[in-house]
Amino acid sequence: MNNPPALQASQLSVSLGNGSARRQVLCGLNLTLRAGAWTAIVGPNGAGKSTLLRALAQVIPHQGDLKLLGCALAPMAPRDRARALAWLAQSGAGETSADDLTVYDVALLGRLPHQAWLAPPSAADHAAVETALRQSQAWDWRTRALGELSGGERQRVLLARLLAVQAPVMLMDEPLANLDPPHQADWIALVRALVAEGHTVVSVLHEITLALMANDLVVMRQGHIDYVGPAHDLVAHRCLETVFDHRIAIHPLNHQWVALPR
Numbered sequence: 001m002n003n004p005p006a007l008q009a010s011q012l013s014v015s016l017g018n019g020s021a022r023r024q025v026l027c028g029l030n031l032t033l034r035a036g037a038w039t040a041i042v043g044p045n046g047a048g049k050s051t052l053l054r055a056l057a058q059v060i061p062h063q064g065d066l067k068l069l070g071c072a073l074a075p076m077a078p079r080d081r082a083r084a085l086a087w088l089a090q091s092g093a094g095e096t097s098a099d100d101l102t103v104y105d106v107a108l109l110g111r112l113p114h115q116a117w118l119a120p121p122s123a124a125d126h127a128a129v130e131t132a133l134r135q136s137q138a139w140d141w142r143t144r145a146l147g148e149l150s151g152g153e154r155q156r157v158l159l160a161r162l163l164a165v166q167a168p169v170m171l172m173d174e175p176l177a178n179l180d181p182p183h184q185a186d187w188i189a190l191v192r193a194l195v196a197e198g199h200t201v202v203s204v205l206h207e208i209t210l211a212l213m214a215n216d217l218v219v220m221r222q223g224h225i226d227y228v229g230p231a232h233d234l235v236a237h238r239c240l241e242t243v244f245d246h247r248i249a250i251h252p253l254n255h256q257w258v259a260l261p262r
């Protein structure tokens with residue numbers, strides 16, 4: 001029997017803004033994302049990538065049906081959902097409230113869906129936090145306050161919080177923002193290791209060359225999905241060049257694909 005997809009959206013619509021500024025950003029999207037794969041969502045600024053990811057993560061109101069690993073998301077208990085679907089928001093999006101917490105305690109927040117009400121963290125929670133902080137190379141800062149860290153260091157701590165959830169499906173909005181090239185390469189290696197363990201990773205990326213290393217691509221433009229499928233497919237590459245108005249060209253180099261400005 002085939003495994004169910006990680007996420008399925010049917011007739012997904014999202015409107016944002018208030019009053020006369022309210023506008024429909026996504027209109028009736030249908031999308032299926034494979035389980036046990038890394039999917040990168042790409043497209044020009046304002047295409048609706050973050051809105052799509054935030055709707056999939058259930059952090060903004062939307063219309064339409066969503067399924068997580070074959071189960072309808074809407075009736076799922078919030079705690080069950082939070083264990084199964086972990087979410088890394090875009091850098092700087094509403095995270096200042098955690099600035100006074102230590103790095104360790106920020107990562108420990110990822111264990112909340114696993115903890116009984118008012119119960120202290122278990123040995124399993126501490127083990128998951130240590131593993132996550134080591135995976136994102138943030139363990140050495142565990143006693144420092146989040147607010148003391150640089151943008152890239154902070155991003156790695158928030159990544160650790162997501163990893164600590166140990167969710168089968170992980171959604172990340174611009175996880176490479178503020179990361180230097182070696183830490184971007186570390187992130188790719190981490191995602192590949194997570195996928196090899198059976199996790200699903202869905203990430204919005206602006207770094208097209210890195211997105212081309214994903215298993216699958218979702219290419220968006222103006223609130224629509226123009227392509228869903230393997231990242232190595234030449235149809236995906238032509239679609240990417242088109243949505244970026246042919247200002248980029250995709251070339252093979254050393255057994256991978258690179259996107260260069262024209």
Ligand SMILES: Nc1ncnc2c1ncn2[C@@H]1O[C@H](COP(=O)(O)OP(=O)(O)OP(=O)(O)O)[C@@H](O)[C@H]1O
Nearest residue numbers: 016017018023025044045046047048049050051052
């Ligand atoms: N709160 C809001 N109110 C009204 N419109 C919004 C709101 N948030 C986003 N939008 C609009 O929705 C559209 C999609 O935005 P979204 O952030 O999803 O795009 P994106 O593809 O992630 O862009 P970027 O690459 O610039 O991050 C944009 O035109 C944006 O102006």
